[in-house]
Amino acid sequence: MNSIRLPAWMNGLGARGGNALAAPLLIIVLLAMMILPLPAFILDVFFSFNIALSVIVLLTALYTVKPLDFMAFPAILLVSTMLRLSLNVASTRIVLTEGHTGGAAAGKVIEAFGHFLIGGNYTVGIVVFVILTIINFSVVTKGAGRIAEVGARFALDAMPGKQMAIDADLNAGLIGEADARKRRSEVSQEAEFYGAMDGASKYVKGDAVAGIMITVINIVGGLIIGMVQHDMAFGKAAEVYTLLAIGDGLVAQLPSLIISIAAGMVVSRVANDDDISTQLTTQLFARPEALYITGGIILALGLIPGMPNLVFLLLGGALVGGGYMIAKRRKEAPAQEAAAAAEAAAAGAAGGAAAPSESEEATWQDVMAVDTLGLEVGYRLIPLVDKTQGGELLKRIKGIRKKFAQEVGFLAPPVHIRDNLELKPSAYRITLKGVEVGTGEAMNGQFLAINPGMASGTLPGIVTVDPAFGLPATWIDATLRDEAQSMGYTVVDAGTVVATHLNHLITTHASELLGRMEVQALLDHLGKETPKLVEDLVPKVVSLSTLQKVLQNLLQEGVHIRDMRTIIEALSEYATQTQDPNELTAMVRVALGRAIVQQLFPGMNELSVMTLDNRLERLLMQAMGTGGEGAGIEPGLADTIAQQAANAAQQQEELGLSPVLLVPAPLRVLLSRFLRRAVPQLKVLSHNEIPETKTIRVTSLVGVPM
Incomplete structure (x- = not known):
């Protein structure tokens, strides 16, 4: 039999059902x-x-x-x-x-x-x-x-x-x-x-x-x-x-x-x-004082002769009784929260097991492994990390790890979350291998209005600073959220504050998160697509520890390692000449030059950079020639260079440009290590890392005053 083909618009109506015909039929x-x-x-x-x-x-x-x-x-x-x-x-x-x-x-x-x-x-x-x-x-x-x-x-x-x-x-x-x-x-x-x-x-x-x-x-x-x-x-x-x-x-x-x-x-x-x-039931009857006063007024009216006394007395008594019940419940709430937090802490610390008696001998089970990444919260922040109470921060942490893996190139360790009664109720602490690397406070139920530098006016609330980037901020009530946004503030909730701080610290300490296990997992993942390339490199040409050190060097300077194929190909080419991780890192950086420049100057063909004054450049090259790669910088000269570089980097940022210092290849490692602590936001590139298709525009010079 020949099939009958319906027009496209009739197929669309069939797919959407009768809903598409409801409005036309109603008008008719x-x-x-x-x-x-x-x-x-x-x-x-x-x-x-x-x-x-x-x-x-x-x-x-x-x-x-x-x-x-x-x-x-x-x-x-x-x-x-x-x-x-x-x-x-x-x-x-x-x-x-x-x-x-x-x-x-x-x-x-x-x-x-x-x-x-x-x-x-x-x-x-x-x-x-x-x-x-x-x-x-x-x-x-x-x-x-x-x-x-x-x-x-x-x-x-x-x-x-x-x-x-x-x-x-x-x-x-x-x-x-x-x-x-x-x-x-x-x-x-x-x-x-x-x-x-x-x-x-x-x-x-x-x-x-x-x-x-x-x-x-x-x-x-x-x-x-x-x-x-x-x-x-x-x-x-x-x-x-x-x-x-x-x-x-x-x-x-x-x-x-x-x-x-x-x-x-x-x-x-x-x-x-x-x-x-x-909203009506929880907010209108939230304050027992209002019910007490209202009940007293109604009771007083009920005592006036000629009034419907029974009705007024019953209603006034009900209001006073309701106020008493609400006040009693509010007094019991903090004790119940503290008890629940203590139970959760005990369950988290003991893992549900009973405390060992004094007669038990110590065993290897008593040795607790240190979490690579940890987040400890006060009891008022428990709802942010509790699945049974919504726990939206858990979803955001998953999103942070996913985006980190997509951008940086490896999967960060999971974040172990626990409550800590020793912290302030609204405080949190972020640890890396058991050591505190960040702390802050987040007011659950309120919003943090951050001034990015363009906000106008002030807001009532608790004045503080953004824990991630140190920007001036204020904790405000939810009712002021729209007003703060209209004034130019960036408004985020408590969960976003903690998540942003955690994301900033994970990115900053990416090199410390890349352990042997992560490197091996990265190789196993890459080996599924290019098994021969991985087999020919590790351990035949370079060891796993050398590869880890090279990748850590890249991460320390903010270079993403997503392009593992290029990294492995560069190591395969140059590892036969040297096994020094620092020299191999420099060669890998040249191979990744296009990606590094794209990361610092997205979508730009002209690169606005800072360079060294000729006199300072010759002075540093002479120091490198006489002292070798391990040569240091004379203390007085080091202070001058740090001050000059910091001023130039600040000028670049005020112009809306990335603070990048372009130097000869022999000086890049020396200056990068030295300026990493003095001027953290400054990135140091060598001439070899700039693609030929890019043009360079020098915006300022870093030199020694005459």
Whole structure:
């Protein structure tokens, strides 16, 4: 049989299911309701659906954690408004044509709202309808529209700061390219959401005005039709058509009011990890002092003669009792946290085993291996590293190791995390082979606003410095996050602070993390692709220890070792001439010259570098010639060179250039070792390492004053 091929657009609809047809069908139904007459039963169905839809939207808004979780709300606001207007048109038609037959002519829903909710009194109905319309139009909708307008303005102002925070996390390895792209999209969508909400609120305002006008028109039109066409008395016509018009208006205004409340809920909340219900219960009743004072006032009112004493006394007693329970729970919380931290520390130290008795002999099991990388945290930071409590820092540490492996070229050892009750509650300590290499404090639940040098203004909070790079910073409350970003600060949470510091230290001490096991694992990994190349090098040409020393030398100077094939090929070529790791490192650097220059000058053909003054260069070359490779620099001359190099490097950084010193090949090792401690940010390259395709521009000279 011949197969039937569907058009591409029909295949797309089939793949997406009926969702793609929902919006077009809804628009067609709304237009049909305005044009075609509807039976009373169908009208009841649509009115009931309109009420149910408004309740669903309100509950969804209440349980929404972030505004972007309900991104379709502006479109839903438009559709629900058009649905109400379509129902008004359809109900107006049936009220004016069949209203003279009785209250049930326009359907049971309108009749119920006209008779049962307002007691059949059209005067009461008019008052209730006007009050609902005023509440909806002047209070709820106007306030929500204003909040959306201000929110859109602040979201746009905060976009540069948020983008900088995303770039900082990406550069620190805390997030990947996909996560950064997702977060940038969320920042843009947030601004678009508030802008759309600002515009969508105008629909509700227009709906309220249209509701009043439609109701008045229905009343006037009903009176004319009833008296002229159906010979009804004025009083009878007024009663019938007014009740139907008011019932029609109320059945439309009630869902409109519910939708407006939902809009206000969405745009007026401050986003965090809790929904609106949780925020209200945990924050409104969080302070026992407020409950005590309120309960005392209510109890005092209950003692006044003539007041509903029982109601006031019961409510006041309940408030005082609630305040007492909350205060008692707050007093017990620190003790419970300390007990939980002590249990976790005991479990971590003993590994779940019982403490040995004094009679037991010491064994080799008592010798504890030193962790290559360790992170110790105070008890207030335990939630950051506890899987059962979210522990987002664990995910970030995994991301750090992954990015380190991709950029530097080998897999860093795992980070062993434990709590340490000897630390301050919010302090942490990073250790390398059991020795502390970094420490700091992170306020869990607060944000660190870092001044990258371009921020304006000051923020209230705890003044400190960024533990990773020493930049001035301030710990601030979550409520000040958007304000800080709009002022130019880079705002990060406590977990990001610890992760950034850890990433900086891992990168700085990369050479110490590359042990024999890591080198062997690196060779095994490379041997899967080029087994012959690895077999011919280790151990036939160079030993594993020599290879490790060469790789460590490269890492000490910030050179990545991702290109292991080039490194091994260079060693295979020159290892027959020398086995000195320092000389082999210099030859490998020449082979990696293009990668080294690319790392320091990404995407640049012209290299802005510093060089040595001719007089200083000759002086150093003479010292190398007379003293050999182990020659040192005279102390007075060394201080001068260090000072000159530091000043030149600072000038380079102020110009936005990489501080790189270009020297002759014989001097590179000597100056690199000497300046590594004096000017850590300075990189020393030799002329041999510069590719021929690059041009050199000398920006400053390092020399001896005359």
